[in-house]
Amino acid sequence: MNKYEKGALGAVALMLLAAGAIFFFAPTDALQGPVQRIFYLHVSSAIAAYGCFAVVLLGGAIYLRNESLAADRLARAGAVVGLVFTTVCLVMGMLWAKPIWGTFWTWDARLTSTLVLWIIYAGYLLVRRLAEPGRQAARFAAVVGIFGFVDVPVVHFSVTWWRTVHPGPIIVNDALPPEMLATFFFTMACTLVLAAVMIAIRYRLEMLADGPVTAAAIHAQVVSAPREPEPVP
Amino acid sequence: MSNTIAVALAVARKDLRAEWRTRELVPALAQFVVLALVIANFGFQIDSRNAPMIAPGVLWMALVFAGLVAFGRTFAAEREQASLEAMLMTPASPVAIFAGKALAATLLLVGCEAVLLPALTLFFGTPLSVPIIAAVLLATIGMAALGCLFAAMVARVRARELLLPLLTLPLWIPFIVAGGQAVQVAMGASGTYDQALALLIDFDILFVVLTSLAARFVLDE
Numbered sequence: 180m181n182k183y184e185k186g187a188l189g190a191v192a193l194m195l196l197a198a199g200a201i202f203f204f205a206p207t208d209a210l211q212g213p214v215q216r217i218f219y220l221h222v223s224s225a226i227a228a229y230g231c232f233a234v235v236l237l238g239g240a241i242y243l244r245n246e247s248l249a250a251d252r253l254a255r256a257g258a259v260v261g262l263v264f265t266t267v268c269l270v271m272g273m274l275w276a277k278p279i280w281g282t283f284w285t286w287d288a289r290l291t292s293t294l295v296l297w298i299i300y301a302g303y304l305l306v307r308r309l310a311e312p313g314r315q316a317a318r319f320a321a322v323v324g325i326f327g328f329v330d331v332p333v334v335h336f337s338v339t340w341w342r343t344v345h346p347g348p349i350i351v352n353d354a355l356p357p358e359m360l361a362t363f364f365f366t367m368a369c370t371l372v373l374a375a376v377m378i379a380i381r382y383r384l385e386m387l388a389d390g391p392v393t394a395a396a397i398h399a400q401v402v403s404a405p406r407e408p409e410p411v412p
Numbered sequence: 413m414s415n416t417i418a419v420a421l422a423v424a425r426k427d428l429r430a431e432w433r434t435r436e437l438v439p440a441l442a443q444f445v446v447l448a449l450v451i452a453n454f455g456f457q458i459d460s461r462n463a464p465m466i467a468p469g470v471l472w473m474a475l476v477f478a479g480l481v482a483f484g485r486t487f488a489a490e491r492e493q494a495s496l497e498a499m500l501m502t503p504a505s506p507v508a509i510f511a512g513k514a515l516a517a518t519l520l521l522v523g524c525e526a527v528l529l530p531a532l533t534l535f536f537g538t539p540l541s542v543p544i545i546a547a548v549l550l551a552t553i554g555m556a557a558l559g560c561l562f563a564a565m566v567a568r569v570r571a572r573e574l575l576l577p578l579l580t581l582p583l584w585i586p587f588i589v590a591g592g593q594a595v596q597v598a599m600g601a602s603g604t605y606d607q608a609l610a611l612l613i614d615f616d617i618l619f620v621v622l623t624s625l626a627a628r629f630v631l632d633e
Binding site: 243295298299301302305306309310311315319322325326327330333 | 569575
């Protein structure tokens with residue numbers, strides 16, 4: 180068993196423990212009933228997603244500075260994992276919203292900006308796929324990653340003047356009983372460990388996919404490669 | 413600095429002259445936006461009562477898609493003739509070249525707006541006032557900066573027609589939100605116009621600065 184398999188096993192075990200805490204330790208919400216238990220993983224995966232996209236931003240910025248292949252791989256790994264957690268967050272939020280708000284979706288500031296986040300990083304992965312692999316893909320994706328990260332708070336801010344129905348920040352407001360708070364922080368920690376392990380495994384995959392190349396080799400290949408001829412219409 | 417501005421103006425002049433000689437893009441865009449209004453009329457069953465409610469939305473939809481076509485075309489011509497590489501080989505800085513292309517694209521889109529806004533007034537009966545023009549022009553600046561950056565990027569990528577809207581539209585949302593709010597208020601809805609306009613200016617500054625920083629990495633590739 181190598182260290183990646185050990186890490187994956189550990190992360191899954193932690194998530195099972197978190198599930199135990201969510202279902203057996205945390206008390207049932209007086210108003211919302213069992214549906215409220217979605218909250219723990221929903222908010223945790225949102226935080227994990229933001230963390231992953233911060234990794235994309237950081238990796239992209241470092242790549243633009245010094246063309247470090249490792250930074251680019253880290254950004255690639257962060258984008259894929261972040262997209263997974265954003266999907267989890269959106270789907271669980273919708274499942275919660277149906278019984279509580281009576282609808283799966285509403286154009287609330289937070290929902291809108293999360294959906295935009297999802298679309299931007301789906302576009303990021305598309306750029307990676309469509310651009311010429313190597314320097315071009317890495318540079319273009321870094322730019323998309325940086326703009327995406329800037330755009331999300333801007334979208335959030337620009338739609339906040341609309342009426343918002345999303346529950347406010349209850350954690351900082353000290354509105355949760357201690358058992359719920361403990362469950363939340365435990366779930367969040369487990370989710371962040373899971374995200375870190377997923378990024379590490381994805382990083383390893385990207386490294387294997389890249390093959391034994393150095394940044395200098397990729398650079399030389401791009402600089403000397405002939406231009407792809409334009410298809411004749 | 414003055415050299416950068418001179419290069420940008422020269423590139424913009426070149427693009428505008430090319431457009432003036434062929435007269436391809438602006439007439440096509442003008443026809444496109446009028447067509448968009450016709451389609452909206454059938455889609456929404458416009459009459460005199462619901463027109464002020466729907467007109468702002470139609471305005472932004474038409475503008476967004478006309479913008480995508482316009483910005484896509486700015487770099488398409490350069491790509492077809494491989495003239496961007498020639499420009500990049502000159503001592504001119506990539507940022508100046510990008511600024512010139514963005515400036516020209518902005519002016520071409522403004523030309524298209526000069527058809528869109530009167531046509532909207534004509535067909536939908538909405539007012540054509542200074543607040544509406546100001547909001548549309550302010551949104552155009554930021555949209556052009558972002559649109560040109562990603563147009564420059566997708567010009568070198570496969571499936572470029574597909575990728576440009578996917579990358580650009582999410583980043584345009586802040587402009588459409590603020591601009592949409594401003595135009596709705598200017599057309600009679602309740603809300604604050606000044607706040608929306610201030611936001612548009614903030615977004616313009618933010619994205620013009622960001623795109624000018626990023627242009628080097630996109631063009632110099």
